[in-house]
Structure formats: structure tokens, C-alpha cells
Amino acid sequence: MRITEETMRKLSGLVKINLTEAESSRLALTIEDMLHLADKLEEADTAGVAETSHAVQLQSVYREDVMVRSPSREKMLANAPERDETCFITPKVLE
């Protein structure tokens, strides 16, 4: 088992979700299965092969440095779960 309880704790901390013990064990099993599927990659001969990180072979795709007027603040804040007149509001971050 590569996906241990500890691994699940670390992963759920990384993606910021809370898991019950039951969920954690259930998901651990299916993630282990997915890893098994991923293991197949080891069998491929990829020595000396470059990685493909992008969908298309484009380079240096630039936008010119021209300022574009921003949409209205009201429009941008309209979907905010919590806001005041001018800002998004979140609960305090604990340092």
C-alpha cells in the first residue's frame, strides 16, 4: 500500500479538504488503483524522449503591453460570497 493514512492526511491537507475516516479509506483504495494504472508507464521505453508540456507546439505567444479598461467593480464583485462596498471579504488568516 503506497497510499497510507499518512499519505491521505498529507494530500487532503494539500488540496484543502476534510475527509472522514471512512471517506479516507475508501478514496485511498481507489487512488491506489489509479496508481496501479499509472504504473504501466514504467514499462514504456522513454529513455531520451523529451517531455511534452503543452498541447500545441507554439512559442513566444505574446500580448502587446496595452492597458485595457477593467470592467466595473460591481460586475467583478457581483459573485463574491462576502463583500463590502469595494472589497472581497474573507475570514482572518491565522499566522
Added chain:
Amino acid sequence: MSTYQPVIGLEVHAELAAESKIYCGCSTAFGGEENTHICPGCLGMPGTLPLLNRKVVELCVKAGLALNCKINPYSRQDRKHYFYPDLPKGFQISQLELPVCYDGYLDIELAGQRKRIRINRIHIEEDAGKLIHGAGETRVDLNRGAAGLIEIVSEPDLSGPDEVYAYMETLRQVLLYTGVSNCKMEEGALRCDINISLHHEGEPFGVRTEMKNLNSLSAARAAAAYEIKRQTRILEEGGELFQATLRWDDDKGENYVMRVKEHAEEYYYFPEPDVMPIVISQEEVETIRASLPEMPEARRRRYREQYNLSDYDAGILTVSKALSDLFDRAAETGAPPKICANFIMGDIIRLLNEKGLEAEQLPFGGADLAELATLVSTGAISSSAGSKVTELLFQPVNAGKSPGEIVKEQNLEQVSDDTAIRDMCRDVIEQNPKIAADYRGGKKQAISALVGQVMKASQGKANPGMVNQILQELLEV
């Protein structure tokens, strides 16, 4: 005397002088009303994609060339993941493995000694927004979010607080000269994090701390000094240091722990799939190199060699590119360089400070300065009249007027006519027999009262040097 040697490296973030943000067209102007420079793209709204600003790449290359770096012909963005309210996408698009620039250096000068500080890399990334902490909540202003930044990472070559200051000052000058950033630390356009560890010579580096929130050059110096002292004290007492991120409190003059770093943060970097790789050709590099201005060091050397200015004068003039440009334009016309320099270092800098103006906002140019310097050097006006003219040049009501015109309007021509001055001197000697007698009796300083009287009688226009000389002549007869 501690045997511990400080090992210091700096990570400097500079906001780039581009009109728009790195991945969208929103304005980068400082001080806009909260959340008025945001769009679905820099808000990270679903379905929006990053569009790389060409200027950001150019400015990074420019900084790299000015800092003697190699430019990567192929560089790439990576996603750096973490959660924070000021980071809309939950990841920052930065550069990990393939930065735009690497392997450079910056030479600093301290007490006549030069030292080379190596630069590990310069890469482009996007800024985070601003958090305004309140009582039970935090307000989020994303105006600054996704502004283009370069991060300049030095090797740990710095050895003390003064070197930190010198490095920041020199770096700031380079970035200003090249127009890469406006470097206004008070606006957050230039920020630095300081990494410090101690060791004994020959031994491995010690535990390193990282310090943030340094908002001025002097704060950086004070903070470095404090942390070196703190670490030294702990080590000498036999205590243990922890890898931590510290926050500097400039008011209190101390730092405190923000968070202890138990293990390396997991940012799970991977290549950013939406932003295409950056390919920079040799021609493009050369074009950018050709656009670099004369850098401060080269300029100082030229001032010493071409105009015979002292180290001190050359140093002051080149602090600001705008002022040294002004000097160059004036001196090029043949105006006396030392007098031009004096005006800049004296009246002009003083008046700019008094009026809260930037050098770039000077209301007159090199031709005017040249004319002014020539008027003084030929004796047409006295140097104190020159100061007066400078002040008048700053006034909006005199916009567009040349120094010569102002001199005429204000009646500031110096009287250097021998006969006229001689007459005034005779009159004053006659009217002040007692002072004249004091002088003749050996009290040489009494002459200044007589000089003052002649100046008053001439409404300040008499050439003071000549007055002094002629009075002496007349009195010693």
C-alpha cells in the same frame, strides 16, 4: 568580537514598469480605487486564460543584461501552488527550472573597496493582491494581483548590513536607469527578503532564516544587523536556531517569527500548460542590449575622465538618471561643468525636495542650466543671484522663460563696472569713517561691514569679489 561570519543572500522583487499586468490588460497604475483594476482573468474566474505581456519579458531581459546575466534562449512558466486569499487562482504562475536570466553579478562599492555579488537568477512572475486586515476579517484588494514582477535572487555573497544596503542601493539604481521598475519602495514596487545564516570560516553554512517586510533600504540594513546579532547571541549561548520565516518590525527595531519551517513547503510545481514557452533569439537579445542606457558606473567614470569631476560629485550626480541626463545636456553645450554640477547638487536638488518633485518633473532643461551656469561663470550675475534665478525657474509663472529673460526681468545683472563700484566704495568709506579706521587699525574683518553696505547700496548687484578687492585698495591707500 564574534568569530561567526554572516552569510547573506537577498531575494528582491521588483514591479515592472509595464502599462498592463503580466497576464491580462488591467492597469498597473498605483493607487487606484480598490478593485477597479481587475478583470475575470486576474480574478481567476473559470474559463479565463493567461495572456503573456511581451513587455514583461523584454524588461526582464533588460534587467538581466544590465546585471551581467546570461539569457536563456528557452524559458518556461511553472505553476506554484498554495492557498492564500490574495492569490486568486490558488497557484502563482512563476518560473522554476528555466528562468529567463541566470548567472549574473552586480559590483558594489563600500569604503573604496569593490565587491562582486553574484546573481543566481532573474525570473518573471505575477504579483499577489493586497490584504487589509481588520478586526475579525480580512479585506481583499486584487488591484495589484497579477502585476508583472521580476524576482532577482542573489547568491549568499553578502557579508554584513552595510553590504546589504550597498547592494540594494546599487541594484535600485540599475533598475531605475534601465527603466525596468520605478523602484518606489514606499509603494511596494521594490521588496526584498533577506536570508541570513552564520558560520565559522571553513565550516558549512548554518541554519538559515528568512526575513520579510523590509520597506526601505535603511530598514533592510537595520534588519540584517539585528538578525546577525540575534543569531550570534543564540549560537554563542549554545542555543539552537530554527529555520523560520521572520517578520521585521521597523518601528520596534526587532523581528518576530511568522512561521517555523519544519520541512520544505510543498508547492507541487509543474509546467504551466496555458502559457507557451518563451523563446528568445540572439537578435532579440542584442536589440534589447542596444537599448540599454549608459549605466551609472560607466557614467561616473566618464564624468571623472571627460569633465574632471571629483568622485564625490560624480557620485551625487549619477544617483538619479534624470539629473545626470540634465547634467550631460548642459555640459554638452560647453557650459562650465563644475558650475552645472554645483547647481544640480545644491539648489536644484534642494528645491526638488522642498517641492516634493521627482527629478523627472524638473520644469526646465539642460539648455537652461547651461545658460545659467554660463551667466555665473562670466560674472554676468553673482552666484547668489544664480540661486535666485534657479528658484524662479521652478515657479509656474515663469514657465518657458529662459534664465537670461528672468535676469533682465528681475534686474539681477551683476554690476562689474570698475568705475561704478569704485564710486560706491568711496561713498561708503566716506560715510563710515569709524569702520574704515578700524580696518586701517588692523581689524581686517571690519571690511565685511563695508562690503555689506556697498552690496546694500547696489541692491545686491555689485560684484562682491570686486567690491572686496576695490575696498581693500582704497582703504590701504
Added chain:
Amino acid sequence: MQAAQEQGLATLSLVQIGKLLQNRETTSSEIAEILLDRIGASGNNAYVLTNEQALKAAAISDNRRIAGSPLSGIDGVPAALMDNICVEGMRTTCASRMLEGFVPPYSAAVAESLEQAGVILLGKLNMEEFAVGPTLGERAENTLFATTKNPVDAAYTPGSSSAGPAAAVAEDTAYFALGSDVGGSARQSAAFCGVVGLRPGFGRVSRYGLVQCASSLDQISITGKDAADCALVLSLIAGYDARDPAACKDRTPDYLRNLMGAVRLKELRIGVPKEYMGQEVGEEIRQSVKSLSAAMQEAGAVVEECSLPHTDYAVSAYQVIAAAEFSSNMNRYDGVKFGYRTASYENYDDMLRKTRTEAFGEDVKRKMLFGAYILSQEGFNAWFKPAQRVRTLVRDDFQRVFGKYDILLAPTSPVTAWPVSKQFSDPAEACAMDLCTVSASLAGLPAISIPCGNDSAGLPIGLQLIGPALSEDLLLQVARGAEELCGLV
């Protein structure tokens, strides 16, 4: 009598209804009303939202036609968009609680294109939460919408992530639909529901406004009743858009017009990758491929077996890359700027975790966790980099075969629709369903699924054509030719 006529109108193709509108034999208002009634009467849950403004827009379109100034040949035709395509002012949920109340302040490029052509937006279509795959059959409690049913047979699945578009077109409640295809979802759903599903090449259609799933794999898909319909729609939505950094600058061909010319099957060399014709693929499906091959050969094409040797690893590579990118893309959902936020919390971290825990379904969580694992220190070198290298090999495989063949013919899916009651216990089993479609996604190539007969259970069989980069023109022409041979047109 009228009802039959009405239903007749609904079953027409896009090209046909466009002609009727042009000839004023029907009106936009009429057909919009018919389709809206059908949506109401349907129990298939293809739609998750109907557009309240649809009839109004239809009336305005009719006025344009009367005034003699239609915006396009299909001004007034009703269509629908999958609910991961943003439309300004209209709720866009991606079938997730996380975006339940989200109203985008911008429209996707493709939505704008349709609007500019006068297409009537009937509503938004159902999908898997954030187009996640694989889904393991246990429907979590917080599924936002009822599951879509396959209009052909409700006992069988309509396919995975892109069920809504396929069901809507199959049940004739939209003349065409736009959705997304990540690893083959649009093609697979089209195959299962007996309609046509086109995945254009990467860069051909702007992704601006398509809620991202896996950034280097997502593409807008077109679901339609036949190849000609897809060609017409592709002409409308293809083209350069500065808001998509991957956008290709090539001129957009007139796909429909090029299609209507003689299909030159006899000049074609068609390859059938043997890796898609193995034992994992159902016998009847393979037989369908063979029948079509034979018919194409009779029509003069050269049809030969070819090989894409790295197909074996493609599913693994796809799942690894898709999970990593998906996990990353989900980071923006944090309860701060938009979307769901939990009701009570102590501080930011607490709010963040509770929000994401409550608003994401289990399949999404699994993919995020797996993706994070892949990108961790250990995972990056062990699986992520190898997956990216395999991707290069898969791309090279295609380049090689396209040096010899013009188009590839393959099944769309190794199976026809499976029963709704089937539960995948092992995710690998679910992933294997993508065997024939992931490679084209990895290589960014255009591919299309066309219906070609049914199996003995009466379920549609879909066959796939894959073309080289930017070959949608040829792809659609061959698809049309194949349709004729499959006895559809």
C-alpha cells in the same frame, strides 16, 4: 396531424431547418416553442436550465428575417450549450455545488460566435461535475442535477462527462449542441446516443470561457445530427481568438461548402490502428469497423491495418496528466471571489476546507487527491514526467502513420453503452473505456464519431475518424462519405 408535423420539424437536421427558415416555411418562434415543449415533456434530464429569453430572442430573429437581414444562414435556429461554457448573465454551474449560484460576467468565445450568428440559446446542458472522469458509479449525495438518460434506451448510460449534449441532440431538443471533450467524452457520448460528435484539433476553436478541466487536453466539442451539421457549426465557431494563447492563426475553411462537393474516397489511404481492434473491443464493434472498411475499399479507398504502438500506455499517460492539471485547476475554488462558501467557519483555513469539502463531489475529490499525489516530490519523477514523455511518443506515433495515411478509422469506444446499473469498482476499468479516444486528445488531433449501425441489443455503435493536425476539413468530408456508406444520409 399538426403534432406529427411539429415533431417532424424537431427531427430535421440543422442544415434542413436552416433552409426552411430561409424559405420562410417556418419561423424561429415556432421551432423554439416546439423544442421547449419537448424539453418539458422529456424525462431524460439533458437540460439543467432553460433560457427564459429564448422565445423573445426567437421573435427578434423572426423580425430580422422579415426585414431581410438575418445574421447568418442559421439565424433563429435553437441550440444548447453544456453547462461548463460561460454565458454572461446566465447561471453556469458545471454541475457542481461549487458554482451553483455562479453567474459569469463574460461569455465564452463560442457563445459569442453563436450569438453573433443569431442562434437561439435554448438552455444549458447536463454534464459530470467539472467534466471529471472517471466516475465510479456511486452517485454522491451532493450531485447537483438528476442523471441524464440515454434517449435511445434509458436503461443504458448516455456516456460519461458530456452526456447532456448527446442526449439533447439525440432526443431532438436541440439542433446541435456545444460541449467539451477532454479524453473522448463528447465522442463517446455521441457514440452511445447515436449522434455525431466532433472534437476539433487543439487551437482550432477558442477555449476562452470554457471552464477548465485539464488545460492541455480540453477542447470545445460539437454534437450534431450528421457531419454536415457539424461542418456548418465548426465554420461558425472556429477561428483565431486572442484570448486563447493556443489559438491557431490559420484561415478557417468553409467546412460545409467543402463537404458538399464530391467526396473523394477513391483518393484516400485509410489506416485502421490494430491496437484499437484487439480483444478488449467488442466483437460487434470490430465487425462494424470491418464492414465500413470493406465498403470504403469498394468505393476505391485503400484501407489497411496500421499501428500506434504506444496506445498501451496512452490511457495511463492521459489519466496522470489529466489528474495533475485538474487538481491544479480546482485550486481557484476557495470561497473568496465567487462560488460556494460554507455557512460557518472560524478562520480562513477552516472556511477554505469546509467550502471545498462541502461543495465538491467525491469523484472530483478523488481526482484532486490523485493529481496532488502525482505532482508531489515522489510522484513528479515517478509518474508525471514519464506520462509527458509517453505523450511525446503518442504524438510521434500519429505523425508516423499520417506520413502514410490520410485518415485513421477506429471504434470510438471498446463497448456500446453499458447498463446504468453497472458500477465500476476499479477505476482502471472505467478508464479503459477511453482506450480509443485518449490518444487523439493527447496529441491534440481532430477526431469525429459517427453512428454506424446498432449492436444486437439495439444500442448504437459509433465509429471514429482521426485526422492529422488542422485537418477538420478532410475529416468532415470523409465522415460524410462514411455516413453515406453507413446508410445514414
